[in-house]
Amino acid sequence: MTKSVFIDGEHGTTGLQIAERLAGRTDINLLSLAMEERRDNEKRTAMLRDADIAILCLPDDAAREAVALAEGSGTRFIDASTAHRVADGWVYGFAESEPGQREKIIHAQNVSNPGCYSTGAIALLRPLTLAGLLPDDYPVTINAVSGYTGGGKQMIAQMEDAAREDAIASPYFAYALTLKHKHVPEIKARSGLKLDPILTPNVGRFAQGMLVNIPLHTQAMNGATRETIYNAFASHYAGQDIVEVVANDATDALVRIDPTEMAGTDRMKLYVCARDDGSQINLVASLDNLGKGASGAAVQNLDLMLMV
Incomplete structure (x- = not known):
């Protein structure tokens, strides 16, 4: 049977x-409301309740309202907001983040898009906390740059x-x-950290793409080396094809990593960069802020939920 999908905030x-x-x-x-009908609460409620799966692309309060409007209808949700x-x-809608997470998403009633x-x-941190290589009280710092489309329509207009x-x-x-970015709580919770990471986000004058850097001192870790x-x-x-771990010898040959290298894709690359003596590591994740970082992840989660 064909499933109905409604994008609230399309x-x-x-x-x-x-x-x-x-x-x-x-x-x-695919259910849809015309632009002029998006504030018609009666029609919007009907769409939310009629859909098998609703994808919420809304501010946090509006996302909570949407879930309440569909209460009792059986609608399953993918929420792209922070709510x-x-x-x-x-x-949590990051299938590769934990063993068994994919199966949880398949059977979930409600999924939060990262x-x-x-x-x-999380792609860089969670494998290390699970493996016992990164102490959960390590003072993590995260430096990142995103394409300006991550700021939404207003920032796109301001840039263009x-x-x-x-x-x-x-x-x-x-x-x-x-130091109060809205992503900090989920990074802390989903990475298994006890301390709030320090996140320094930046925006560059390019539309789509993203680099996330996490520097680490191996002497403060649990016997970690570049190889481990x-x-x-x-x-x-x-066993999956969404996240690519770049081989160390290929990383050594790089002069730079372009933040737009994954633009237009729904995949992600991970790099383990290091000093020659291995005392310092710089972990780098490269992705499209609107791909694996937003819309691509939502569609991946939708495809998993459609399996049941």
Whole structure:
């Protein structure tokens, strides 16, 4: 039986990308509200309750409201907002993050789609905490740069329309300088950390792409070396084709890593960079902030949920 899917917030950046990925598929019935009807609460409620699966591309409060509007209908949810990423009763939608996570998503009633920075950070951290190589009280710092599409329609316009009064002329800027970025709680919880990581996010003048860097001192870890870290990654991500662990000899040959290298894809690459003596490691995740970091992950989770 063909399942019905409704994208609540389909006219935003993430929603538009999801709709593009689903266009033309014959295995689902894609429900849709016209732009002028998106604030019609009666029609929106009907769509939410009629859908087998609803994908929420909304601000946090609106996402919580959507779940409440569909209460009792049996609708399953994928929430791309921050609202439910550490909430009880919601399965975290990062299939490669934990052994058995894929199966949990398949059977879940409610799935929270990860944040873009979170995807890169958790991909680097969780294999190491599970393997016992990274102490859960390690003071983790995360440095990251994203394409400007991660800021939504307003930032896209500010970056692309120089005539706007609020146009952004800078080629690169840091933000969230009070260290309260909304992705920190899920990174901490889903990586198995006891301390809040220090996340320094940046935006570059490129549309899509992302690099997430985590520097580590091996002497402060549990007997970790570059080889044991690489082996932990290789073992953790074995048997799937979404996350690629780049071989150490290939990483050594690199002069630079381009933050746009994964733009237009729904995959992610992980690099283990190191000093010659192995005392310092720089872990790097490369992904598309709108691919594996948002819309691509949502469609991956949808495909898993459609399996039952």
